Amino acid sequence: MPDTDLKKELQLDEAEKLLPLVLEIIPGHAAEGLIDIYEPGSYAAKSLRKLCEKTLNKKNLSIEEQLIVEDIKRQLDGGKLLSRGQEIEGTALEYAVSEQTEAGEKYLYVPIRAIKPQEGGGISD
Amino acid sequence: MKQLFDSGIELVVESDFIYFPLLFDPDIKKEIQTVFYSRKDVGNPDASDSKAVIKLKGKYFVKGFRLDSLVNNYEAINPNSYQRLKNECLRHYHLTREIDGVLLDGTLRTILFQVMPHFIKKSKDLNRKTLSDEAILDLIGKKTNIPESYYQEARTFSDIAPLKKILKNIENQTPVLDLPGSGMMSGHKLRDWLRNAVHVKVLSDEYDRITKSLKMREQFSRMKPEHIATLLYIADTGFLEIDGFGFIRKNAYRNEYYVYKRSGDYILKDYYGRSYLFPNCRVTVSTYMPFRPFVMEKYKHPFLLKYKSGQEICIKNFNPPDEPTDKCIINTLEEGLTALQYGYDPRKRNGYHSLDKLWIHIPTIDFEDYII
Numbered sequence: 001m002p003d004t005d006l007k008k009e010l011q012l013d014e015a016e017k018l019l020p021l022v023l024e025i026i027p028g029h030a031a032e033g034l035i036d037i038y039e040p041g042s043y044a045a046k047s048l049r050k051l052c053e054k055t056l057n058k059k060n061l062s063i064e065e066q067l068i069v070e071d072i073k074r075q076l077d078g079g080k081l082l083s084r085g086q087e088i089e090g091t092a093l094e095y096a097v098s099e100q101t102e103a104g105e106k107y108l109y110v111p112i113r114a115i116k117p118q119e120g121g122g123i124s125d
Numbered sequence: 126m127k128q129l130f131d132s133g134i135e136l137v138v139e140s141d142f143i144y145f146p147l148l149f150d151p152d153i154k155k156e157i158q159t160v161f162y163s164r165k166d167v168g169n170p171d172a173s174d175s176k177a178v179i180k181l182k183g184k185y186f187v188k189g190f191r192l193d194s195l196v197n198n199y200e201a202i203n204p205n206s207y208q209r210l211k212n213e214c215l216r217h218y219h220l221t222r223e224i225d226g227v228l229l230d231g232t233l234r235t236i237l238f239q240v241m242p243h244f245i246k247k248s249k250d251l252n253r254k255t256l257s258d259e260a261i262l263d264l265i266g267k268k269t270n271i272p273e274s275y276y277q278e279a280r281t282f283s284d285i286a287p288l289k290k291i292l293k294n295i296e297n298q299t300p301v302l303d304l305p306g307s308g309m310m311s312g313h314k315l316r317d318w319l320r321n322a323v324h325v326k327v328l329s330d331e332y333d334r335i336t337k338s339l340k341m342r343e344q345f346s347r348m349k350p351e352h353i354a355t356l357l358y359i360a361d362t363g364f365l366e367i368d369g370f371g372f373i374r375k376n377a378y379r380n381e382y383y384v385y386k387r388s389g390d391y392i393l394k395d396y397y398g399r400s401y402l403f404p405n406c407r408v409t410v411s412t413y414m415p416f417r418p419f420v421m422e423k424y425k426h427p428f429l430l431k432y433k434s435g436q437e438i439c440i441k442n443f444n445p446p447d448e449p450t451d452k453c454i455i456n457t458l459e460e461g462l463t464a465l466q467y468g469y470d471p472r473k474r475n476g477y478h479s480l481d482k483l484w485i486h487i488p489t490i491d492f493e494d495y496i497i
Binding site: 022028029030031032033034035037062063064065068082085101102115116117118119 | 243244245246247249250251252253254255368370386391392440441442443458459460462463464467468470475
């Protein structure tokens, strides 16, 4: 979803709030990130930031996932977690959109980008 | 000569010489009679020993030139036609510099197999895995509309037997130029023979390159035809774009590319909290110096000095890499995208221009048309 939807209220009905949550933390402008799945009831009371921390501290990662985590941590060194163009705050449900797998299973999806700010405007070296 | 070959009139090949129809008038008739009576084989004018004039099926033909000398000197005789035939031959055997260069080009391999996977969605499922080169080529094939003709070409490309045969003939120094048999034949037939003969000569002249190409083809012949088709398509067009990531060949000779990632539309806010919708643009880096991010199209932004195309994005503390490795290309594109989308601070009004108009009059770029 483009960042232009930043202002748009994400409307989820009550049934959708009971779906599993797929959290994806993407390093920089990469296409894919680290995925974590939260079962219904396990995420609603927690802040999105807490969920991100939990995801980033996951153990038993594959080699590919470990590389993604390294990239994310490199971005977060002085960087921040952004979702839909703004710094994350509040719960995951505030940022979630409903999606479905190819098999037709519905889930809530929250994409988060780890971005290391790059201040422009100075004369580059 | 071209007109003669194109006209379709009957010509004669005799003892590796080409004979042209003799124009006939009373004076020429007299001359012919002199020629024929002076010969020993006067009673058998059809018997030929590379004579100046021969008679075949009641028609007279005058001696022209040796066919092999025509082939050997064709470049000087008809440079344009030779160049056309040469190009045709090299294309037929996929020996054009572009294709050889592109398929062996390390920069392109870096872009395709190291940089591109970072910026494109590899699958719809939730597993994250590194793709092999073959899987990346499959993905490109799925996401790109490659014309059928490239699949046909791929089959020709992977058939290395004809090239091997030519190379073997050259190595054995056996004559690779088959002269046509003696007798009468149409200009069209001779034109086709000349075309093939020039092709053989071109291939002989290009021995080194054929050897190199053959080695490369042997590696590629183990690939799936669909993958070869994808690579031939990229070699031919010098362009590819998937999921907003793409590259354009800038200079085939030096294997230079513009690698880009589209920003998509994005919003920046000014000092007063007003939102400005910035249009999609291609943040680009060249694989040839300087390795700094720039915006390909005509574009305006606080970090771009003017409103024009090809402007370098002004970034603080950016140290351009020394060589275009995969990590450097990825990093440069990321820095450029981050600067455009997240680098503007409305309180500091950093950059060349402020989004909101300043009280003090400073001639600058106007962004009011982007306000939403």
